[in-house]
Amino acid sequence: MVLVLACAVGEIFGSAKLGTGTVSENEFFYDFELPRPLVPEDLELIENKIVELINKGYQITKESVDFDKARNIFSGQPYKLELLGEICKNSENPQIPVCKIGEFYDLCGGPVLSSLKELNLHAFKLLSFSGAYWKGDAGRPMLQRIYGTAWESKEELKTYISKIEEASKRDHRILGKQLDFFSFSQDVGQGLVLWHPKGAMVRYLLEKFSQTAHVLNGYEWVYTPHIGRAELWKTSGHLQFYKDSMYNPIEIDNEKYYLKPMSCPFHVMIYNSSVRSYRDLPIRYAEYAAVYRYELSGTLHGLTRVRGFTQDDAHIICTPEQANDEIFNVLKFSLYILQSFGLNDFKAYIATRPENKSIGSTDDWNRATEILKSAVIRAGLEYQIDEGGGAFYGPKIDLKLRDALGREWQCSTIQFDFNLPERFNMKYVGADGLKHTPLMVHRALFGSMERFFAMLIEHYNGKFPLWLAPVQIGIVPVSSRNNDYCKDLSVKLKKSGLRVSLDSGDDKMNAKIRKMEMKKTPIIFVVGDREIERKGFSVRSEKKEILGS
Known part of the structure; x- marks a missing residue:
C-alpha cells in the first residue's frame, strides 16, 4: 500500500519529490516534498486516486537494475538519487531493486504484491499528515509525511479505526x-x-x-548536579558517542560544562x-x-x-x-x-x-x-x-x-x-x-x-485510583449558606491526610458537580441543610452513583 500511496501522490502532484516510506505492524507512511502544504481535504483526494489505481488493476513488477539505469529512472528525484549514491558507496557495481506500477517506479527492498487487484478497496484509510525532516536531520529539508492504515477486510479496518478513536479520547496530551x-x-x-x-x-x-x-x-x-565538566563527559565517552543528543556547552571560569544527558x-x-x-x-x-x-x-x-x-x-x-x-x-x-x-x-x-x-x-x-x-x-x-x-x-x-x-x-x-x-x-x-x-x-x-x-x-483514561488521584474528594455546598460548614469539613479532611478540593463559588450545585466529574474526582461530598443538621454529608462517586450519606 505504501507504494500505491507514493504513486497516487505522484499523479496528483506532478512535481512531487519522493522521500522514503515505512510499513509498521498497523500503519504505513511516506515522506514527500510537495509544491504546497497539504490540507485535510487532500487526504480524501489521495484516497480517491488510490481507489482509481486499484481499480485499474496494475501489475506490480520487481526487478534489479544496474546503477546507471537506476540513476536514469530517478532523474529529477533528488532524495532517491541521494539514496542511490549511498548504495554505490557501500557496494561496487550494485544491483538496485526497483518496483514498477504502471509508469511509476520506486526503490524496493522488501516483498511486494504481484497486482493491485490483491488490495481491498474498502479496507484502507489515510489517517493524517505531519512534517518530518529528511532522514530525521533538522539541518535537512522538512518533508510532508502522510500516514495510513490497510487491512485485509473492512471489518478489521473498522475495528482499528475504533481503536484509534478510543486512543484519541485517552490521549495524554488532551487529558493532561x-x-x-x-x-x-x-x-x-x-x-x-x-x-x-x-x-x-x-x-x-x-x-x-x-x-x-x-x-x-x-x-x-x-x-x-545538573551539569558536569567537559572532561567528565570526555572520559565517559559521551562526547565521542552521544554528543549529537547533548546540548551545546556553557562556559564557566573558562571551562566548558555540559547539561547531563x-x-x-x-x-x-x-x-x-x-x-x-x-x-x-x-x-x-x-x-x-x-x-x-x-x-x-x-x-x-x-x-x-x-x-x-x-x-x-x-x-x-x-x-x-x-x-x-x-x-x-x-x-x-x-x-x-x-x-x-x-x-x-x-x-x-x-x-x-x-x-x-x-x-x-x-x-x-x-x-x-x-x-x-x-x-x-x-x-x-x-x-x-x-x-x-x-x-x-x-x-x-x-x-x-x-x-x-x-x-x-x-x-x-x-x-x-x-x-x-x-x-x-x-x-x-x-x-x-x-x-x-x-x-x-x-x-x-x-x-x-x-x-x-x-x-x-x-x-x-485520566481516572486515577483513589490512592493516586490528585484530588480524592471534592466538596460541593448546595448553597452559599453551607460554605462555612464545608470549609471546616475540608480542613478536617486535609488534616487527616486526604486531598480535598472545595468549590465554594457562585455556580449552581449541579454545575459544580459536573465540573468535578469532568476533572474525574473519585468521590464528591454534597452538603446541604439536611447534611449539616446531621453533621454529615452525602457521598457521590465519580460514576454518578449516590453512595449514601
Missing part, C-alpha cells in the same frame, strides 16, 4: 490539558514540561511510592570516592535525575518524547558472581513497579550486540546476554531478541508498554555496561587481596517520569 496536569510553553522552550499542581501531586505520589520501594530493596539514595558518570564518581571491598558489594545507587537531551523538534510528542525529563536512574555495582541474582532481582523489582499500577500489557526484549560499534570482548557480551535471558526465563516472561539493539557498551532487557493502539513505548530498562568501569578505572579489593574491575548495571524502572505518567494517564 483537560485535567490541568501539565503544559508546554514556547516562552520556556520546546519539549520542556511545566508541571501544574495536580500533575505534580500525582508525580509526588509516584516518586514517594517508588522511593520507599527502592529503600526496601536495598538501594541508597544519592543526588548529583544521564547520571552514570556522577554515580561512578561517588563509587570512586572511597576504596571498595568485595564485602561492600553489591552497591545500588538510586536517584531521581533531571536530564536533558536534544531531541529533534519533529519527534517531540507530549510527555512521551521531551527534551528535559526525570529518570528514576540507578546503578548496580557488583562482582561477577553476584550478577545473576542482581539482574533477576532488579527484573522482579521492575515487574513489581509496573504491576502495582495495573500495567500488565508489556513485552520483554533482549537487545544484543550491535554489529558495527561496540566495546568489550565477545565472551563478556555472550556471558551478559545469557544472564539477561536466564533472568527473563526465570521470571516467567516471554521475550523477543532485538538483534543488534544493544547500546555500544552492553546488552540490555527492555520492557515495552503497549498503549491503546498496541504501539510499544520503552519504559523499564536493565543494561549492562562494559564501558564506564574501564574508562573510570573502577576497582574493588577481592577476597584474594587484589584489585578487580566490578560489573556495572544501569537500570530505570519508570524509564522516565514523563513517559510513565503519560502511560498512566492513557491507561486509566
Whole structure:
C-alpha cells in the first residue's frame, strides 16, 4: 500500500519529490516534498486516486537494475538519487531493486504484491499528515509525511479505526490539558514540561511510592548536579558517542560544562570516592535525575518524547558472581513497579550486540546476554531478541508498554555496561587481596517520569485510583449558606491526610458537580441543610452513583 500511496501522490502532484516510506505492524507512511502544504481535504483526494489505481488493476513488477539505469529512472528525484549514491558507496557495481506500477517506479527492498487487484478497496484509510525532516536531520529539508492504515477486510479496518478513536479520547496530551496536569510553553522552550499542581501531586505520589520501594530493596539514595565538566563527559565517552543528543556547552571560569544527558558518570564518581571491598558489594545507587537531551523538534510528542525529563536512574555495582541474582532481582523489582499500577500489557526484549560499534570482548557480551535471558526465563516472561539493539557498551532487557493502539513505548530498562568501569578505572579489593574491575548495571524502572505518567494517564483514561488521584474528594455546598460548614469539613479532611478540593463559588450545585466529574474526582461530598443538621454529608462517586450519606 505504501507504494500505491507514493504513486497516487505522484499523479496528483506532478512535481512531487519522493522521500522514503515505512510499513509498521498497523500503519504505513511516506515522506514527500510537495509544491504546497497539504490540507485535510487532500487526504480524501489521495484516497480517491488510490481507489482509481486499484481499480485499474496494475501489475506490480520487481526487478534489479544496474546503477546507471537506476540513476536514469530517478532523474529529477533528488532524495532517491541521494539514496542511490549511498548504495554505490557501500557496494561496487550494485544491483538496485526497483518496483514498477504502471509508469511509476520506486526503490524496493522488501516483498511486494504481484497486482493491485490483491488490495481491498474498502479496507484502507489515510489517517493524517505531519512534517518530518529528511532522514530525521533538522539541518535537512522538512518533508510532508502522510500516514495510513490497510487491512485485509473492512471489518478489521473498522475495528482499528475504533481503536484509534478510543486512543484519541485517552490521549495524554488532551487529558493532561483537560485535567490541568501539565503544559508546554514556547516562552520556556520546546519539549520542556511545566508541571501544574495536580500533575505534580500525582508525580509526588509516584516518586514517594517508588522511593520507599527502592529503600526496601536495598538501594541508597544519592543526588548529583545538573551539569558536569567537559572532561567528565570526555572520559565517559559521551562526547565521542552521544554528543549529537547533548546540548551545546556553557562556559564557566573558562571551562566548558555540559547539561547531563544521564547520571552514570556522577554515580561512578561517588563509587570512586572511597576504596571498595568485595564485602561492600553489591552497591545500588538510586536517584531521581533531571536530564536533558536534544531531541529533534519533529519527534517531540507530549510527555512521551521531551527534551528535559526525570529518570528514576540507578546503578548496580557488583562482582561477577553476584550478577545473576542482581539482574533477576532488579527484573522482579521492575515487574513489581509496573504491576502495582495495573500495567500488565508489556513485552520483554533482549537487545544484543550491535554489529558495527561496540566495546568489550565477545565472551563478556555472550556471558551478559545469557544472564539477561536466564533472568527473563526465570521470571516467567516471554521475550523477543532485538538483534543488534544493544547500546555500544552492553546488552540490555527492555520492557515495552503497549498503549491503546498496541504501539510499544520503552519504559523499564536493565543494561549492562562494559564501558564506564574501564574508562573510570573502577576497582574493588577481592577476597584474594587484589584489585578487580566490578560489573556495572544501569537500570530505570519508570524509564522516565514523563513517559510513565503519560502511560498512566492513557491507561486509566485520566481516572486515577483513589490512592493516586490528585484530588480524592471534592466538596460541593448546595448553597452559599453551607460554605462555612464545608470549609471546616475540608480542613478536617486535609488534616487527616486526604486531598480535598472545595468549590465554594457562585455556580449552581449541579454545575459544580459536573465540573468535578469532568476533572474525574473519585468521590464528591454534597452538603446541604439536611447534611449539616446531621453533621454529615452525602457521598457521590465519580460514576454518578449516590453512595449514601
